[in-house]
Structures are given as structure tokens and as C-alpha cells.
Amino acid sequence: MSDEPLLPPTPNPVSGPVSDPATGPATARTAAVIPAAGRGVRLGPGAPKALRALGGTPMLIHAIRAMAASRAVSLVVVVAPPEGAAEVRTLLDAYALPDRTDFVVVPGGETRQESVKLGLDALPPGFDIVLVHDAARPLVPVDTVDAVVAAVREGAPAVVPALPLADTVKQVEPAAPGEPEPVVATPDRSLLRAVQTPQGFDRATLVHAHETVTDDVTDDASMVEQLGRTVVTVPGHEEAFKVTRPLDLVLAEAVLARRRLNDGF
Ligand SMILES: Nc1ccn([C@@H]2O[C@H](COP(=O)(O)OP(=O)(O)OP(=O)(O)O)[C@@H](O)[C@H]2O)c(=O)n1
Numbered sequence: 001m002s003d004e005p006l007l008p009p010t011p012n013p014v015s016g017p018v019s020d021p022a023t024g025p026a027t028a029r030t031a032a033v034i035p036a037a038g039r040g041v042r043l044g045p046g047a048p049k050a051l052r053a054l055g056g057t058p059m060l061i062h063a064i065r066a067m068a069a070s071r072a073v074s075l076v077v078v079v080a081p082p083e084g085a086a087e088v089r090t091l092l093d094a095y096a097l098p099d100r101t102d103f104v105v106v107p108g109g110e111t112r113q114e115s116v117k118l119g120l121d122a123l124p125p126g127f128d129i130v131l132v133h134d135a136a137r138p139l140v141p142v143d144t145v146d147a148v149v150a151a152v153r154e155g156a157p158a159v160v161p162a163l164p165l166a167d168t169v170k171q172v173e174p175a176a177p178g179e180p181e182p183v184v185a186t187p188d189r190s191l192l193r194a195v196q197t198p199q200g201f202d203r204a205t206l207v208h209a210h211e212t213v214t215d216d217v218t219d220d221a222s223m224v225e226q227l228g229r230t231v232v233t234v235p236g237h238e239e240a241f242k243v244t245r246p247l248d249l250v251l252a253e254a255v256l257a258r259r260r261l262n263d264g265f
């Protein structure tokens with residue numbers, strides 16, 4: 001299914017920090033859904049984005065390891081590119097992943113929203129908390145994952161990791177192609193946040209949101225907002241950035257190289 005061959009699987013160790021069982025969430029009834037079915041059009045031509053290599057390992061494997069690094073997460077549902085579920089299952093067998101985590105692979109849909117819904121439909125009973133994490137955010141630190149889970153456990157129906165903005169933001173009006181866009185407002189930056197994943201949810205709330213909200217949305221928390229339920233933030237992390245455009249891949253390679261240097265492998 002890929003336009004380009006995958007790198008041959010390498011026996012990478014399961015590396016990096018895992019959450020401390022003494023301080024991490026006490027029980028393991030949290031599942032992570034990883035939407036990984038996008039093409040990655042903005043990244044440019046090639047294999048589906050989640051299957052492209054980062055430091056010699058598919059981005060999806062990094063994202064799976066990032067979720068499985070949390071001792072709270074005992075099930076990961078991977079939503080694969082529609083024609084690529086078998087290829088993803090092969091990858092899961094080829095790369096080292098923690099034994100304590102179970103994995104399910106389902107084919108994805110036309111949009112991120114559809115893919116997440118397909119992942120939720122595949123969740124078995126018994127998981128009360130669901131994380132939704134982009135395969136395109138391969139380097140999210142485990143502390144961020146644990147902070148999201150902890151906030152849901154404390155009672156928030158929906159939790160997003162969020163960062164303050166570095167740039168001033170302008171609201172514009174649409175303009176004809178080639179014409180300058182008129183600026184109509186400058187929102188107060190101190191009240192704006194850039195949100196990341198994993199976003200964490202009380203399962204029933206997220207399922208209800210996906211069954212109820214029909215508008216196109218760009219994240220899951222906004223569906224919960226539309227239900228009138230509370231969504232709260234926890235601190236995000238710079239390294240949880242989304243690999244969207246080619247320069248993001250350069251940054252991701254640099255972050256990974258620095259981690260490997262620091263970890264000594
Ligand atoms: N039909 C889709 C579209 C997106 N995603 C996933 O949603 C996450 C965030 O989406 P984004 O970064 O926008 O990925 P793409 O849709 O692949 O990017 P692009 O818009 O550049 O094609 C990614 O992990 C992507 O694989 C998905 O599972 N199913």
C-alpha cells in the first residue's frame with residue numbers, strides 16, 4: 001500500500017522513561033486510541049505519514065511507545081491507514097513494545113474524526129478512560145501522558161495538554177485568491193492556548209460526543225465542548241509538537257538524536 005518501501009524493521013529497544021508505578025495512576029483501565037490513518041499531505045509525497053521513518057523507526061511506533069510508556073495505559077488501539085491494517089500489524093510484531101500493553105489494529109476512515117470513532121468502536125468493555133493521541137505526535141513525553149490521565153482520574157470529563165502561544169494571533173476575513181486578507185481582530189493572546197494530544201476523556205463522555213456531534217472538528221475535546229461539558233487543560237510540552245510540515249520532521253529528528261545521545265544508545 002505504501003508509495004515507498006518501509007525501512008526494514010530494526011530490533012530497537014523499548015527505550016526512554018516509563019512512568020513510576022509509585023507516583024503514576026494506580027489502576028490500569030486506560031486505553032489509548034491512536035489515529036494514524038492520515039496521508040500526511042502537508043508533509044509531502046511518500047508513504048502515509050504515520051509509517052514514515054523518524055530516526056529509522058516508523059513514526060507510529062514512536063507514538064505507540066509514547067502511550068505504552070505510561071503505566072496507566074494497558075491497551076492501545078491503532079487506527080491504521082485504510083488499506084494498511086495488515087502492514088501495521090506486521091510492524092507491531094517487528095518492533096519491541098512493552099509486554100504489559102495489549103494492541104488492537106483497525107482500519108481508519110476518511111477524516112480524523114471518523115478514524116477516532118472507528119477506534120472507539122473497537123474498544124472492549126472495562127476501559128473507563130480513553131486517551132486519543134495523534135500518531136503525528138511521536139515524541140510526547142510520558143509525564144504529559146500521565147498528567148492527562150491523572151486529571152481525568154480526578155474527575156475532569158475531558159483534558160487537553162496546552163501551551164501558551166509564542167506568536168501574536170490575528171483574526172482575518174477571507175479574501176479572493178491573491179488578494180491580501182484584511183485583519184479584523186487581535187485576540188488577547190494570554191487567553192489562547194495551542195492544544196496537543198493525548199487528549200484524555202471519561203469514556204462515556206467521549207463516546208456520547210462522537211455519537212452526537214456531526215460538525216467537522218479538528219480535535220475531540222471540541223466535540224465535548226459542544227455538549228456543554230467541561231474541558232480543562234494541563235501543561236503541554238514543546239516536544240509533543242505535531243509533525244505536519246517538512247521542517248517538523250527535521251526538528252523531530254533533532255529531538256530524537258538529542259534523546260538518544262542523553263540516553264547513551
Ligand atoms: N483520515 C484520517 C486523517 C488523519 N488521521 C490522523 O490524525 C492525526 C492528526 O492529523 P494530521 O496531522 O492532520 O495528519 P494528516 O491528516 O495525515 O495530515 P495532512 O492533513 O497533512 O494530510 C494523524 O496522526 C493522522 O494519521 C486519521 O487517523 N485519519
Ligand SMILES: C[C@](O)(CO)[C@H](O)COP(=O)(O)O
Binds near residue numbers: 112195219
Ligand atoms: C488534534 C490536534 O492535534 C490538536 O492540536 C489537531 O487539532 C489535529 O489537527 P489536524 O488538522 O488534523 O492536523
